[in-house]
Structure formats: C-alpha cells, structure tokens
Amino acid sequence: MLIDSHCHLDFPELAADLDGVLARAAAAGVTGMVTISTHVDKFSTYAALAEQHANIWCSVGTHPHHADQELHIQADDLVRLSKHPRCVAIGEAGLDYFYDNAPREAQATSLRRHIEAARITGLPLVIHSRKADEDMAAILKEESEKGAFPFVLHCFTAGMPLARTALVLGGYISFSGIITFKNAQEIRDVAAIVPADRYLVETDAPYLAPIPHRGGTNEPSFVRHTAEKLAEVRGVSLEQLGAETTANFARLFSKTGLA
Numbered sequence: 001m002l003i004d005s006h007c008h009l010d011f012p013e014l015a016a017d018l019d020g021v022l023a024r025a026a027a028a029g030v031t032g033m034v035t036i037s038t039h040v041d042k043f044s045t046y047a048a049l050a051e052q053h054a055n056i057w058c059s060v061g062t063h064p065h066h067a068d069q070e071l072h073i074q075a076d077d078l079v080r081l082s083k084h085p086r087c088v089a090i091g092e093a094g095l096d097y098f099y100d101n102a103p104r105e106a107q108a109t110s111l112r113r114h115i116e117a118a119r120i121t122g123l124p125l126v127i128h129s130r131k132a133d134e135d136m137a138a139i140l141k142e143e144s145e146k147g148a149f150p151f152v153l154h155c156f157t158a159g160m161p162l163a164r165t166a167l168v169l170g171g172y173i174s175f176s177g178i179i180t181f182k183n184a185q186e187i188r189d190v191a192a193i194v195p196a197d198r199y200l201v202e203t204d205a206p207y208l209a210p211i212p213h214r215g216g217t218n219e220p221s222f223v224r225h226t227a228e229k230l231a232e233v234r235g236v237s238l239e240q241l242g243a244e245t246t247a248n249f250a251r252l253f254s255k256t257g258l259a
Contacts, residue, residue, distance in 0.1 A: 001242050002227055003249045004033035004220040005174055006092075006126065006154045006202035009056065010045050013206035013217045021219050022053065028221035029242070031055060034253065036092050036126060036154075038063035040073045043081050050086035057256055060084075061091035064128055065101040067110040078117035088255040090118045091126030092154060095139075098131040111139060119149040124172075124252050127153050133162040144169045150252060155204045156187060163190045167198060172252055174200035177210025177218060180229045188233045200252070201227050201245050 004025070008014065014021050025033065032055040037046050039062060046058035060081045062070040078090055093114035095107050111127075118125035129136045136158075143149070152172040156163070163173060173194050178184050191199070201223050203209075209218035210225040231241040250258035 001246050002028075002030050002201060002223055003246055004030055004203050004205070004223045005152070005200045005249055005253070006036050006176075007033050007205040007220050008038070008207075009033070009035040009049050009205075010042070011206050014219060018049075021221075022055075024219065024221040028224045030220050030223055031246075032057070032249075032256070032258070033220045034059060034089060036089075037061045038092065039066055040070055040077065040081065043084075043087075047084050047086060057086055057088040057253070058084075059089035059091055059126055060087055061089075061093045061114055061126065062110050063092055064094050064096040064107040064110065065099065067093075067102040068106040069102075071106060071109065073110075073113070075113045075116035075120065078114060079120050082117065082121050082123055087123075088253045089124050089126050090114050090121065092128045093125065094128035094130075095132035095136050096128060096130045097135075104135075108135070108139065112143065115139075115143045115149055115151075118151065119143075119147050122150065123255060125149060125151040127151055128155070129153055129158055129162065133158045137162050137165040140165060140169055140171070152200060152252060154202060155208065156190065158190075159186060160190055160193075163194070167194065172198050172200055172248065174202045175226060175230055176202050176204045177208045177214070177222065177226050179226060179233070180210040181214070191230055191233050196244050197248060197251075199230075199245060200248055201230060201241075
C-alpha cells in the first residue's frame with residue numbers, strides 16, 4: 001500500500017482523464033493522494049476534488065512562484081479555509097531561487113504566513129524549496145524558535161545540510177521520481193539516512209515522471225517506481241517501505257483519520 005503525498009490533480013494533464021488516473025493508481029496499489037494547492041484563490045477547485053473522492057485530500061496554500069500574486073492572503077485566511085473537512089495540510093509554500101518567478105522578499109513573506117497557519121492549526125506545512133537551502137534553513141530555525149510546527153520538505157532536491165536541519169527540527173522529507181534519475185546520487189545519499197519514521201513518497205504529478213516514464217506525464221500510479229527505487233536505496237522490501245511511508249503519512253497528515 002502506497003500513498004502519493006503530493007500531486008496536482010487539478011492540472012489539465014491529469015484532470016482530462018481523472019477517472020483513468022485514479023483507476024491506474026488503484027491498480028498500482030496507491031490507496032490515497034493529496035492534491036496540493038498552488039493558488040489559495042483556487043481552493044474551491046481542490047476542495048471539490050477531495051469532496052468527490054474518499055481517497056483524495058487537499059491542501060490550501062500559495063506556491064512560491066505565485067507569492068507576489070497572493071500577498072493579500074494572510075495566515076488567518078489560510079486557517080479559515082483549512083477548516084474544510086477534506087483539507088489536511090497548509091501549502092505548498094516556500095522558496096524557489098531556481099526560477100525566481102516571484103520576488104524573494106514576497107516568497108519569504110508568504111512562507112512565514114504559511115508557517116504561522118501551520119503553527120495555529122497543527123496541520124503540516126508542505127514546503128517547496130529549490131536552490132534556497134541556506135535561506136530555507138535559516139527561516140525554519142528562526143520560526144521554530146517562535147513555536148514548533150509540523151512540516152515536510154516535499155520533492156527533496158537539496159543537500160545534506162538542509163535535510164539534517166529539517167530532521168533536527170522535527171520535519172519530514174518526501175522523495176519524488178527524481179530519486180530514480182542517474183544524476184541524483186546526492187538525493188539518494190540523503191534518502192539512505194533519513195529515519196524510518198520521517199520519510200514519505202510522492203509524485204509531484206504531472207511533473208517529474210520517474211524512470212521508466214521520464215519525460216512523460218507523471219501520475220499517482222507512478223509513485224510505485226519511486227517507492228521501488230527508494231526501497232533499494234534503503235535496503236528494505238517494497239512492502240516494508242509501503243508500511244513505513246503510509247504510517248508516516250498517517251501520522252503527519254493526521255486529519256485524514258488514517259492513523
């Protein structure tokens with residue numbers, strides 16, 4: 001049993017064949033998934049998907065690419081929307097210095113508001129961090145001093161220092177299809193040392209399809225390929241990895257009621 005902890009079912013590549021996507025996921029042993037918010041202003045779309053399917057949950061948040069477009073969103077707005085019964089997380093929010101689609105100051109402001117919402121609600125914050133390791137670590141440390149909050153570094157692409165910072169602060173780390181790529185040895189090195197009770201699997205579909213589907217449209221069923229590679233890296237069976245990551249998901253995303 002596997003759970004795709006991060007996908008985007010509202011994106012057109014998946015929405016156009018949602019019934020097929022869900023059927024293929026079930027056939028691959030993927031029993032649940034979280035469709036992740038990228039725009040708070042589109043929350044009703046994510047909520048509707050989760051309302052219509054018992055094994056889909058959603059989050060509420062602003063992707064760092066769009067941080068400057070939603071600076072009107074305050075922590076209180078996130079808290080209010082997160083009360084929806086199918087909303088189980090805050091985010092995704094974070095820092096993306098690779099594309100720099102939004103000013104870095106706006107990204108940091110948005111991230112801190114999301115952290116506040118996670119702290120208030122106790123819901124996990126789904127963090128996007130790309131090419132921003134030092135600033136992300138600094139914000140996580142600073143905000144943790146104000147009060148703990150649950151979080152996961154999703155689609156981990158950073159180095160060992162940020163991984164260790166996140167783990168010390170009580171965070172989780174989620175691995176995507178990137179772990180199957182030949183040039184991802186540094187990520188596999190991180191995956192090998194993460195404690196068994198602190199890691200997750202995801203697709204980030206429709207992006208980042210794992211080998212053997214690299215270059216194509218990703219979908220939740222493909223999380224099995226990521227899980228197989230991750231099991232190999234960690235030296236465990238696929239069954240054990242499925243049990244560990246599902247238990248970890250249920251603990252972190254406790255509002256799902258799976259624990």
